[in-house]
Amino acid sequence: MRAFVVNRLDGPDAIHVGDVLEPAGSHGRAGGLRVLVDVRAAGLSPIDVLQSRGAYQYGAPPPYTPGSEAAGVVREADPASGFAPGDRVAGIVFWGALAERCLVAPEYTIRLPDSVSFAEGAAVYLNYSTAWYAYHRAAVQPGQTVLVHGAAGGVGAAALDLAAQFGARAIAVVSSDAKAAFAERAGAWAVVRSDSAWLERVRELTGGRGVDAVLDPVGGDRFTDSLRALRIGGTLVVIGFVGGGIPEVRVNRLLLRNLTITGISADTMDREHPGTLVMVRDAVQRLLDTGMLHPHVGARLPFDRAADAVRLVERGTTIGKVVVDVST
Numbered sequence: 001m002r003a004f005v006v007n008r009l010d011g012p013d014a015i016h017v018g019d020v021l022e023p024a025g026s027h028g029r030a031g032g033l034r035v036l037v038d039v040r041a042a043g044l045s046p047i048d049v050l051q052s053r054g055a056y057q058y059g060a061p062p063p064y065t066p067g068s069e070a071a072g073v074v075r076e077a078d079p080a081s082g083f084a085p086g087d088r089v090a091g092i093v094f095w096g097a098l099a100e101r102c103l104v105a106p107e108y109t110i111r112l113p114d115s116v117s118f119a120e121g122a123a124v125y126l127n128y129s130t131a132w133y134a135y136h137r138a139a140v141q142p143g144q145t146v147l148v149h150g151a152a153g154g155v156g157a158a159a160l161d162l163a164a165q166f167g168a169r170a171i172a173v174v175s176s177d178a179k180a181a182f183a184e185r186a187g188a189w190a191v192v193r194s195d196s197a198w199l200e201r202v203r204e205l206t207g208g209r210g211v212d213a214v215l216d217p218v219g220g221d222r223f224t225d226s227l228r229a230l231r232i233g234g235t236l237v238v239i240g241f242v243g244g245g246i247p248e249v250r251v252n253r254l255l256l257r258n259l260t261i262t263g264i265s266a267d268t269m270d271r272e273h274p275g276t277l278v279m280v281r282d283a284v285q286r287l288l289d290t291g292m293l294h295p296h297v298g299a300r301l302p303f304d305r306a307a308d309a310v311r312l313v314e315r316g317t318t319i320g321k322v323v324v325d326v327s328t
Contacts, residue, residue, distance in 0.1 A: 001019070001020060001021075001022055001099060001100040001101055002017060002018075002019060002020075002099070002100050002303075003017070003018065003019075003020045003065045003098060003099030003100065004016065004017050004018075004065060004066060004067070004098040004099070004306045004307070005017070005018050005020060005063050005064070005065055006051070006052055006062050006063060006064055006065075006066055007062050007063045008062055009052065009053055009054035009062060010052075010053070011049070011052050011053050011314070012049070012052055012307050012308075012310040012311045012314060013307070014052065015052065015066060015306060015307040015310060016307070017303075017304065017306070020065065020099065022101065023036060023096070023099075023101060023102060023103045025103075026078075026103060027093065027103040027104055027105040028105075029094075029105040029107070029108065029267070030081070030103065030104070030105040030106060030107075031105075033078040033080055033081040033105075033106060034076060034077070034078050034081075034103070035074060035076070035077045035078065035081045035083050035103065035104050035105070035106060035109070036074070036075045036076040036077070036101055036102075036103055036104075037070055037072040037073065037074055037075060037089060037101065037102055037103070037104050038072045038073045038074075038075050038100070038101055038327070039067075039070050039071070039072040039097060039099060039100060039101060039102055039326040039327065040071055040072040040073065040118035040325075040326060040327055041070075041071045041072070041118040041119045041121065041122040041323050041324065041325055041326055042067040042069060042070055042071075042097035042098050042122055042306075042323065042324045042326050043067075043068065043069030043070075043071070043097070043122035043123050043126065043321055043322070043323050043324075044066075044067065044068060044069070044309050044310055044312075044313050044321075044322045044323070044324065045068045045069065045126055045127075045154060045313065045321075046240065046242050046313060047068040047094065047095075047126075048066045048067065048068050048095075048310050048313060049310060049313050049314045051064075051066060051095060052066060052310065058094065059095075060094075060095045064095050064096075065095060065096045065097075065098055065099050065102075066095055066096075066097075066098050066306075066310065067093070067095060067096060067097025067098035067099070067102070067306075067324070068092060068093065068094055068095065068097060068126060069090070069091065069092050069093065069097055069122050069123075069125060069126050070090065070091065070093050070096070070097035070102050070104060070122065071088075071089070071090035071112065071118040071119070071120075071121030071122040071124075072088075072089065072090075072118060072326075073086060073087070073088055073089070074086060074087040074089055075101060081106045082106055083106065083109070083111075087111060088111065088112040088114070088118075088121070089104065089109050089110065089111055089112060089121075090109070090110055090112050090118075090121035090122060090124055090125055091104050091105070091108045091109030091110060091125045092108045092125050092126045092129070093105070093108070097122075097326075098303075098306050098324060098326065099326070100326065100327060107270075107277040107278060107281060108125065108277070108281065109125075109281075110124070110125060110281060110284055110285045110288060111285065112124075112288075113288065113289060115291070116288065116295075119297050119300055119323045119325065120295045120297060121295075122297075122321070122323045123154070123295035123296065123297050123320065123321035123323060124284070124288060124293060124295050125284065126154070126155075127154040127155050127157065127158035127295070127321065128158045128161075128162070128284050128287070128288075128293055128295070129266065129280050129281065129284050130155050130158070130217075130239060130264065131155055131156075131158035131159040131161075131162050131215070132158075132162060132280060132283050132284060132287075133264050133266050133280050134155075134159065134215045134237045134239055134264050135159070135162060135166050135168070135213075135215075136280075136283075137235075137237055137262050137264050138212075138213040138215070138235045138237050138262070139235070140166045140168050140212065140213055141166075141167070141168075141212075142166070142167025142168070143167060143168075143169075144167075144168050144169070144211075144212035144213065145168065145169045145170075145171065145189075145205075145206055145211045145212055145213075146159070146163060146166075146168045146169070146170050146171070146211060146212065146213045146214070146215060147170075147171045147173065147202060147211045147213070147214045147215070147226070147229055148160060148163075148170050148171065148172050148173065148188075148215050149173045149194075149214070149215065149216045149217060149218040149222065149226070150173070150216075150217045150218045150242060151170075151172030151173055151174050151179070151183045151186075151188065151191075152172075152174050152175075152176075152178075152179035152182050152183055152186075152319045152320070153217065153242070153316070153319075153320075154320060154321045155215075155217045155239060155240070156172070156215075156217060157182070157186055157296050157319070157320050157321075158293075158295075159215050160172060160183060160186040160187045160188050161186060161187060161293060161294050162287075162293075163187055163188075163189075164187060165287065165292060168212075169189035169190075170187065170188050170189055171188065171189060171190045171191070171192060171202060171205060171211065172184075172186075172188035172190070172191045172192070173192055173193075173194050173198055173222075174191060174192075174193065174194065175193065175194045175195060178319065179319060180193065182296075182319050182320075186294075186296070190205050192205075194222065198225075199225045199228055199229055202229045203229070206231070209231050210228075210229055210230050210231035210232075210234060211229055211230060211231060211234060212230075212231055212234050212235070213230075213234060213235045213236070213237065214226045214227075214229060214230060214234070214235075214236040214237065215237050215239060216236060216237065216238060216239055217239035217240040217241075217242055218240075218241070218242055219238070219240065219241035219242070219245060219246060219247055220241065220245040220247065221245065221247070223247035223249075224247070224253075227249070227253050227254075227259060227261075230257070230259055232257050232258055232259075233257075233258045233259070233260075234257075234259055234260070235259070235260040235261070235262060236259065236260070236261045236262075237262055237263075237264060238261060238262070238263040238264070239264060242316065249261065266280050295320075295321065296319065296320030296321065297320060297321050297323050298318040298319040298320030298321060298322065299312055299318045299320075299321075299322045299323070300322075300323045300324075300325065301322070301323075301324050301325070302324070302325055303324060303325060303326050303327070305324070306324050309322050309323075309324050
């Protein structure tokens, strides 16, 4: 079958198309349950960039097929998986989606309603499961205010979309006029610019009190100001470090203002608290089934331009999800 392959960890330039063997066995996170999908669309994320450079903590050694999310039609399914041939599905696969067929893991896979296209489906699971779990870990309550960094990216856009489901007001942090316009359309209560005095503006918007939670997929040098943006007793959720740097914390800030910092890794939590992955998956499925999710595909490229699609993710200039059409 046709697939893109990474033979060396030199970034997107090392991604090329070739012929590979049909996926054998089961996905590494499927518990031995084989679910094989005919891929219609692949969603890309920072995972793909990091893996291509050998910097992702759960990365696959070369040679491997990139593509962190897949949407398509089930070709083969173990009956115990809960899926059957012909089901329209989407989910995070971590790698392997940039191929005609890939394996999926049931606990990371949802069914797509007929109203959701495969391109949209490839933009759902990673972003919305991450954003939903971030809200859950921060215990966001109706009426609270949440600051969302990287609000025009995949996870950030999902967090804006989900704010209404948690009854929260979202303040979006963005870096350009185009991203600000998108954030307003996506449901932000207010928008601030990362290239201006955003902390002061957040304090103004909250009457000097600060926000109840910060959802941060960016990290880097804005982390300390994110802590300063929290109200007393607030929570900062560490989602990722697309800004490049991993910040350090002076813990006296936490002591004096009763702040909480939490990370989110649902698969890691599931090892200590079984059922976490199913809880997150089922929450996303319910919202998708009831039409509450509005995934945004910001760039859509043909299969032969998959390497260009990964470069777009690396540049960080796109809004929403980058999707590759694999087959029709």
